[in-house]
Amino acid sequence: MNLFDVYPINPINIVKGVGSLVYDDKGTEYLDMYGGHAVISIGHTNPHYVKRLEDQLHQLGFYSNSIEIPLQQELAAKLGKVSGKEDYQLFLCNSGAEANENALKLASFYNGKKKIVAFRKSFHGRTSLAVAVTDNPKIVAPVNETDNVIFLPWGDEAALEQAFAGNDISSVIIEGIQGVGGIQVAAENFLQKIRSVCNEQNAVFIADSVQCGYGRTGKFFSHDFAGIDADIYSMAKGMGNGFPIGGIIISPKIKPAYGMLGTTFGGNHLACAAGLAVLEVIERENLMQNAADVGSYLINELKKFEQVKEVRGRGLMIGIELPEELSNVRKDLLFKHHIFTGEAKPNVVRLLPALNLTKAHADRFLEAFAAEVGPR
């Protein structure tokens, strides 16, 4: 049997990882400024994480949501504490798309409305509703097309007000920083405006925090910079440091009912152990502060490069916009300097490293970057 060939892959076989370093099958060391797409939050093979998963596996790997799973409550309590959203309720699932799918569905259950506001260049996942609110027609199959989604220009308050004219909006879904869309930071006053129009019409504010959340920007949710509370936050990626786990946290005003949401694998014992280990390390090692500090350092240094058109982002979610003639930089960073980065079209280098990236590793990246793009 062959694999279904959907990924344009690099010919590199990574077999080992420690912190922000990974190694291929020939022993070549790479600096991971990409974190496997924002997933590696506390570093590869973090010892506390490995031990917690190992211990749990020896006890019990899985049992279904038909029994008590105290680890879920433990994870909810820890997540409430670290995120500062202690009165929210947690529903666990397995991925970012699934988290958004549940958030959008729950919003509609809550207010009985159907229309959803989403934004140009957004990415929210590939399941049916998540992909319907994603602004990329190439990945929307005919069966996922719907009239229920209204795409608005990023940051356009007048368009937002107009969309709300009919009083039929169930929810607004927005990334605090668009990731796939090229690291675009949502303006604080725009997030505040969304909060106020949602309040007026009992619409649900969904903060997609799958990529920009979980401490990456220096605050737990990047939407926190606007000083507002969303009704639902979706999360995944960094939540399990590689173990598949996602979730939504839900404002106390939205009440649960049996059968409303459900999943076979979501919240299983191993996933909870991974989720707890991640939060314990974030808390103990003060990783949000590190993300803020090393992130600011990188952003300030990157802004000094003559060839860089723009640097966007917050903390360790950084987009470097380059001129067209430097379209080979990512490839050269990877094959000449052995540094993984991400991309956003057309020519943005995306940095999404582990939250415990050291300043020395940031400097190693800056040196390699200078070798490719010229002087600061």
Ligand SMILES: Cc1ncc(COP(=O)(O)O)c(C=O)c1O
């Ligand atoms: C903002 C955002 N939302 C949702 C998703 C979907 O997450 P997953 O791939 O875990 O389904 C992603 C994935 O890149 C994302 O960046």
